Amino acid sequence: MRDLLAVWAGRVALRASRRLGYGGSSLPGQVALRIQPAILRRLAGRLRRGAVLITGTNGKTTTAALLAAILEAAGWRLIHNRSGANLIHGLVSAFLEAPTAGRRAPHPDIALLEVDEATVPEAVRELRPVGVVVTNFSRDQLDRFGELDATVSLVARGLDALRGRGFVALNADDPLVAALGRGRPGRVIYYGVAEAPCRAAGEAETREQRHCPACGRELAYRSFYYGHLGRYECPGGDFARPASQVLAREVDLGGPAGASLTVNVEGHGEVPVVLPVPGLYNVYNGLAALTAALQLGVSLPNAAAALARARPCFGRMERIAIGGRELLLALVKNPTGFNQVLLTILGDRPSPGRPRRRFLIAVNDRYADGTDVSWLWDVEFELLARRESEIEGIVVSGLRALDMAVRLKYAGFPMSRVRCVPHLGEALDVAMASGTARGPLYVTPTYTAMLELRDILTRRGYTPPFWKAEETWS
């Protein structure tokens, strides 16, 4: 009775907040949780096959979206927190949003949930998932989590709470993630890339500390892929990059459109894969999604075919057409992610024939962005300065536009081509109106700046509110 009341109240809150024009990605969950604190456990009980959790610093949303595309193509009915609300109330909201929340509706097959790192222990306890996917770890919002080690140990605690049930899919090339698999009972599967397809952003790229989880010695790297991902081993032989059961070869990043690769799966053979999203970081997201899909029983050829038809999601290298011009929106939230976005936009090598690129960088410092903007100094903006001849201009915007301008100045980018327009709407106008190039405008906002930008674009009639695009099946 209490469950029904909680679901009903949550759905009323959902409808009300949408009527008022809000996305409603966490309030309904808060309402339902207030009435029935164990609501998540009850809702999860209705799932035919259980839940899969996706966590890590970068790539949660994209990995979940790619996995959703594979499972939807296989005809599964999904619960999915597509909007990226990944705290406990966000997970509850995802259940309430689905048409299956009603009593007579068919039960959903699976819940696909991206989960904030700090929420993993609670999510595992409440949902008892059939699988957990970990993407990668790097410094992110340290003002909230304190230090990276604390974040990693929270996820480790969550995996411990699985008690060997279900599968754990881990990134073999990230030593911080791979270390989670040491001595872990149950099904642990690794995914990784055989050879790095490109150079890293630069020698000075910020890398996380990388030490052997067994003996504490510094890991030796045969090569770096990006950040601290690569081929590593402990010089004392206590820890090494584990063999990947799902392994990518012949990776061709192919610029800002998408990547192609060959995936070799132990016991399933080899298959070519085309990803709809660009960049090496998205190759890992594709591999993570593929690994989970195979564990859930989808065949390798079907999974690969579905990946090619997936669409990039909300603000992750999303293309938006505005009156004959194109805008490419890429969320940035931490140094590793920002470096990958810059490298993906500029390409591995200078391309003299292409139109010069224009950027709009919007930095906010609200709670969801991280209130500390010093992470901007860990981003390799020197790359923009080194390749300034390929860049027409940069507009900086947001609450911390000035900090961003200072960063570009000290990176050595010519300030005659930087314009500071803190108000986002005006910045968009300036960036769209300026320049002669016909290439896309690359917009890299932090989280709340992206939501704001999305609102501005919606009000101008360019893109549907993201929750409308979300109701993918009924």
Place this chain on the structure above:
Amino acid sequence: MELSIGHLYPDLMNLYGDRGNVIALVRRCEWRGIGVRVLPLGLGETIDLDSVDLLFMGGGQDKEQKLIAEDFRETKGEGIAAGVEDGLPFLAICGAYQLLGHLYETAAGERLRGLGLLDLETRAGKRRMIGNVVAVSGLAGGRSRTLVGFENHSGRTYLGPGVRALAKVEIGYGNNGEDGLEGAVHRNVVGTYLHGSLLPKNPWLADWLITAALRRRYGNVGPLAPLDDRLEETTHASALAHRRPWLGLRWLRSGGAGPRFGPRAAKVAPFCSPML
């Protein structure tokens, strides 16, 4: 003129954008035609006093601090101590600042012995002290100057009688959240909890360090050539506005648009010419 900056443990002690400080020192030398090179000083490397004019060391997590504490003391301690007595400037942030004191007790209760160059002790507390900081410093001689930055630490540092504070806190916690003091200074050593983009946002401190380094190497060199710091000063001023709540009100009235702290006049700032 030429300067060498020794960057201590750049791989291990580099939390929260600390390398921004080295970038700032390098650029502000280059813009003035002062040749500059950066020497990474990792585990096992000793310090040659003749080849280093300025030392920088950033923060780290407890784990990294433990990894370097012994090397810092045994391999580099003697060189650093001699240099400091000789006027060598040293900027130490957060974890590095803690290790310049006598003792740092980690959250796990481990006691790391520091260099003892600064008369202070640090103990990890339960609550992390996180947020924007505004502090007033008398470091630059007669005129007191403001420092702006961000702090994020659980260590509580208490100064002894043999060291003076870098600044008085106006906003934020500072050394321990109790005595209103921030950082410590001894000769040309500056220790502080303000991390990340400290020097680019406080160019006067960067120039103070550069001046000290030049004086040690070349004698009395006179004041540094002025730079166009309008962008840095605007950024500094907008951070200072943290201490003026009425600016926050004005921001609310403006519908939350534009800079949260700082003059709306900075909308199209003078230092940014239109894009081509």
